[in-house]
Amino acid sequence: PLGIKLLDSGKEIAHKCDLIIYSVEADKLAQVVAEYGPITKYGAIVAGQTSVKHPEISTFEKHLPADANIITFHAMHGPGFQPEGQKLILINHRSDKAAYQRMLDLFTAIGSDIVEMKDFHEHDKIVADTQAVTHVGFESMGTAWKAAGFFPWDNGSYVGGIDNVKILTTLRIFSYKAHVYAGLAILNPYARQQVKRYAESESELFKLMIMEEEKQFRDRLYRAREFVFHESRKPIMLNDSVMKEFSLSQKPAEQKPNSHLSILSMVDAWYHLGVNPYDNLIAQTPPFRLRLGIAEYLFKNEDLLEESIETALYDKTIRGDDLEFHSAVREWSSIIGYGDMEGYKTHFNA
Secondary structure (H helix, E strand, O other): OOOOOOOOOHHHHHHHOOEEEEOOOHHHHHHHHHHHHHHOOOOOEEEEOOOOHHHHHHHHHHHOOOOOEEEEEEEOOOOOOOOOOOEEEEEEEEOOHHHHHHHHHHHHHOOOEEEEEOOHHHHHHHHHHHHHHHHHHHHHHHHHHHHHOOOHHHOHHHOOHHHHHHHHHHHHHHOOOHHHHHHHHHOOHHHHHHHHHHHHHHHHHHHHHHOOOHHHHHHHHHHHHHHHOOOOOOOOOOOHHHHHOOOOOOOHHHOOOOOOHHHHHHHHHHHHHOOOOOHHHHHOOHHHHHHHHHHHHHHOOHHHHHHHHHHHHHOHHHHHHHHHHHHHHHHHHHHHHOOOHHHHHHHHHO
């Protein structure tokens, strides 16, 4: 009824269509484009929906005709959301002005909040932080809780607003498919570097904790706080009233202090990478915004930060949990460092 004609094969689509979007798993994209790319219609616009653009662009350059317009994009939301008002990154890799304007008009018409990036390198650097490292942090928490043998919402150390945000975000991430996160982490060259730095920050902080090196530990965290959260940064403002709405436990009176090692490690990693996470909000996802929000909430609250530092250094009741987290971060970092796609999926699904 809408005048849509179903074609029998991908080759017919490639040969006839003015706009071709490859919505394929990142690790299978090269195989698909190799089959259909060479017969792309003259002057057609070709795009990909993968979340990592390095391998996508390399594949397009290898298999597409020289006259193809390569204008790729990354919708920063899942398929369950309407595109209106949602951020969409648009990258003009190789095209004429008319073709690029057609893509702008298309995404404007469906209401996307378009962010134009100069190249795919910029995209992958930002996404390494907003998605790959973000996911590893929460995945490590999930792995640690599993290894510790308890549900965090039943444990007094995970009752407060910050911890409830961690739990809810971790549950959200593990509700999706493993291949989505595996491609983000392993196929993005910048992700490996940033995940490695996150693991190094966590390990170095954990060593200072178990040695009770208070001055080094505190100085390091306050130095990172000054870099990431100095007064010129625009705040996200997860205030006390908002944080109280994140509640999973019916027994708040049992709340115990938490070291928040996962958050301390992230802020330390941002400092050592020279990354301004507020700049990366242009490619934000809900988990990244929440992660930055709870980090900001912790580091800008002097009492909370001091409680976290004291707990990390001297509270032995949570040291076992921190050890499990330390082991989990190292496991995830090693899998990503080795480029083990199947190992990532297996570990995720375990």
